[in-house]
Amino acid sequence: MEISAGGRLEVRITAADVGKRVSVRRLSDPGDSVEKFTDTVGVLTSWDDGVLLITRKGGESVRIPESSLVAGKVVPAAPARRRGPAASYRELALVAARAWRPVESERLGEWELRAAAGFTRRANSVLPLGDPGLPLDEALAVVRRWYGDRGLPAYVQTATGGEGTEELLCAELERRGWVREVTAELWTGALAPLADRAEGTGVLLSREADEAWLARYQRKGVSEVALKVLGSGPSVWFATVPGAEAPAAIGRCVVDGRWASFAAVEVDPAMRRRGLATTVMAALARRALDEGASAAWLQVEEDNAGARALYAGMGFAAHHAYHHYREPAAGGGGR
Numbered sequence: 001m002e003i004s005a006g007g008r009l010e011v012r013i014t015a016a017d018v019g020k021r022v023s024v025r026r027l028s029d030p031g032d033s034v035e036k037f038t039d040t041v042g043v044l045t046s047w048d049d050g051v052l053l054i055t056r057k058g059g060e061s062v063r064i065p066e067s068s069l070v071a072g073k074v075v076p077a078a079p080a081r082r083r084g085p086a087a088s089y090r091e092l093a094l095v096a097a098r099a100w101r102p103v104e105s106e107r108l109g110e111w112e113l114r115a116a117a118g119f120t121r122r123a124n125s126v127l128p129l130g131d132p133g134l135p136l137d138e139a140l141a142v143v144r145r146w147y148g149d150r151g152l153p154a155y156v157q158t159a160t161g162g163e164g165t166e167e168l169l170c171a172e173l174e175r176r177g178w179v180r181e182v183t184a185e186l187w188t189g190a191l192a193p194l195a196d197r198a199e200g201t202g203v204l205l206s207r208e209a210d211e212a213w214l215a216r217y218q219r220k221g222v223s224e225v226a227l228k229v230l231g232s233g234p235s236v237w238f239a240t241v242p243g244a245e246a247p248a249a250i251g252r253c254v255v256d257g258r259w260a261s262f263a264a265v266e267v268d269p270a271m272r273r274r275g276l277a278t279t280v281m282a283a284l285a286r287r288a289l290d291e292g293a294s295a296a297w298l299q300v301e302e303d304n305a306g307a308r309a310l311y312a313g314m315g316f317a318a319h320h321a322y323h324h325y326r327e328p329a330a331g332g333g334g335r
Contacts, residue, residue: 009071015047017074019168022054024072026064037070043160045171055170057161058302058321059183085188085258085295089162089320090129092186092259092297097127099254099261101232103225106146109133113146117225121182121324125155128169136172144327154327155181162320170323177328184301189316191260191296195285197314198275203283204240213238215246216266230264237287239280243268249276253284260288262298277310 013022022044028036042056052064102114102123110130116123124147132139140154147154156173159165174180206213209230214222222230230236233254241249248271252264262284267276285296298316300307 011069011072013044013072013074018044018047020044020074021076022072023075024052024054024064025070026068027070028068040064041075043167045167053171055160055167059158059160059170059180059323061171061174085190087188087295087319089159089164092188092319093127093129093159095256095259095297096122096186096261096299098256099233099263100229103228104150108139108142111139111143113143115147115150115152116229117223118152119219119223119226119229121155122157123229124152125157125324127157128166137176140176140327147327156325157322158325159186159320159322161318165320170325173325178325179328180323181326182301182324183321184299185318185321186297186299187311187316188295188297188319189311189314191285191289191294193315194296195282195289198279198282201279202241203280204242205283205287206238206240207236209238209252210240212242212247213240213250216240216243216250216268217264218266233261235291237284239284241276241280243271249280251277251280251284253288255288255291255293258292258294260285260293260296262296278314281314 009025013024021042023039023041025037025039028038040054040056040062042054042062044052045055045061046053047066050066052066054062054064056062097112100120100122102116104115106113109132110128111132112127112129114123114125114127118124126143134142143156144154156178158170158173160167160170209217209227219226230252233256235255237253237255239251239253240247246268249267250264251262251266254261262281265277265280288296296316297319298311300311302321
């Protein structure tokens, strides 16, 4: 916290600091039996009517009465990363978008409206990387019409917790009644150590998701649209470990310049804890290295403890969180 030369805690932020990353300390609520301090770090997304709204790294919004502030200061935009390849949010957002393409898209300024007949939120949501070229309310009206014309709910994909992420947009969407339905994280790591973790023997690599691969894929009844999305990307590889009836394990990798992405890593429940997920990823990593990649990324949901432990053991670490906001119910959505 900010301490003056006289040793006193001071509040050194104002409403003019909205949009900046801050660290604040506040006194506990008056009704608490014991006074205590609570610290909050995040982006100051609003300061209205005596209440601060701070969005934390994971996307949670914290309301803090101005009267409870004890200390506060502006802090660096993003902490130094301790491990994993350096990358900006924008670079990773664009790479992730190229690895999971919709079947239809349209530009709205620097926003991309994406649709794929409802197959996954990522392929059926707005990617807002900048200015839509319209005031926000007008842009959101265009978004809702565009998805409504396709019989789809409107989603906006946002991110928090990194340099250049979209805490302010998250706060504006929430003010308008948009509902955050899903939060996940994008993790990054070095590619070469992953390639060295297992021999990768017995893994078959293909450019297409064949019937055997699809038999293990968790999304059943895959449509032609889904197959187009699965096969999209600069250089796509599918990995299969053969099994008795369906594959024992599968995985998908997209190579894009220095980046390799990993997705759809799935193992037969009866074959888990035998290192098959690592074997699949190592085989895909070696192929990505052969194509010139050096860094890796993947996405993991916040409540998937098993996957998080697995990827952390492989040297991956969280880079930023991302969220999908769904349009308000009909008749809602006012400020």
